[in-house]
Amino acid sequence: MDLNSLDSFITIVREKSITKASHMLHITQPALTSKLKKLETEVGVQLVERSKKGVELTIPGTSFLVKALKMVREFDSGNILDQDGDFFHSTNLNNNLKIGITRPLATSLLPDILSSINEFDPNLKCNITSELTDLVLDLVLFGELHFGIVCYCKPQEELEFIPIYKDDIVLIGPKSDSNPLDKKKLVNKPFILFNKSLPLRHDANEILLNMLGEIPENIQEVNDTYALISMISSGLGYSFLPLSFILDFVQLRNFNKTESYDMLPFKITNLGKYSPPRYIHIVYAKNRSTNLPIERLAEFIKSSRDRQKNMYIS
Incomplete structure (x- = not known):
């Protein structure tokens, strides 16, 4: 299984037509049909079927589409997914x-x-x-x-x-910091930010430039929200998160909502005009x-x- 085959499959599903997909991919219709059949043989199930509406996904084809999209996106970001997982374990895309x-x-x-x-x-x-x-x-x-x-x-x-x-996006950092928005000090503090492939990193960079006029040199990158929160909770630095992400953290730990922000192992600071809408x-x-x-x-x-x-x- 290669990325070219996955891309062909995704294009067929998007266009709902092998003919249209072949035009999009600049290959002949028989060649694309052959490529699809080879992919179906590799994964061991029928992925699509023809109907009056065009080409439609089968139930296992729907599960495979999710996996295919993940693999293509992971490849684009530089990380190839483990392909040994079960493509067809179950799908929650086929009900009301x-x-x-x-x-x-x-x-x-x-x-x-x-x-x-x-x-x-x-x-x-x-x-x-x-x-x-x-x-x-x-x-x-x-x-x-x-x-x-x-x-x-x-x-x-x-x-x-x-x-x-x-x-809103907020600043999070050590609870011991009594003045987290002190710009002269903040520019020299360690930051823990999402990696550059994620949209929130663009927001963080924009905030830092607006607040501090520069991007701090001491930056560690992560690609997981809970790893980031764990590092901030341990006093290892500062970061920016949407409030929805923090609310998710709160609820996972069964904090009482009315007291939750005081109970968090880090300080939350509103950014005011520096927070992009x-x-x-x-x-x-x-x-x-x-x-x-x-x-x-x-x-x-x-x-x-x-x-x-x-x-x-x-």
Whole structure:
């Protein structure tokens, strides 16, 4: 199995047509069909089938699409995924309402979202996929999810974004620091930031330039939220996180919400004018036909509660 075969498969699914995909990939239709059959032989299942609507994914094909998208994205970021995993263990993309949510928002936001959906229609059953933002957006665009709940990301022409939470970025650091926004001292402090392939690193760099006029030299990189929080909690440096990520950390540890910020093993400091405006969005494909009222449901979720309060430090 190679990345070229995965890319061909993804293009076929996106275009819902081998003919259109062959034009996109600049190869002949028989060659693309042969490549698809070879891939199906390698993975041992039928990935797509032809219907009146064009080429459609089979159930195992849907599971494989998620894996294929992950492998292509990991390759683009320089890390090849272990390909020995089970492609077809199970899929949660084949039931009534299919929702994708960005990690690590699931713990903090899903209960409220699911409560709103139940209020909208008690008969709706939900299947949840928790993945990286780019993968959630791909699955929404491909029609494999009805909608996604994602962190701030660049708008896309084929997707509709509805903001549902304001999600400020804050500074986190040692609890012993009585004046964390002292710029002269902060520029010389150690920072622990996401690696450069992740969108939050761009936000962090922008904040640092606006606050300090330069990027500090002492920076360690991580690619995992909980590793970052663990390092900050141990007093190893400073970082920037959206409040939604911190709320997720709070709920995973069963802190009482009204006391949670005082109980955290690090200090949270609002950045005020230095925090770029960020929102958590519901996102759905503009031109995907469905028998579910996705637009009305998204607006209902947005308006059903005052969500702003959950994302602010009192």
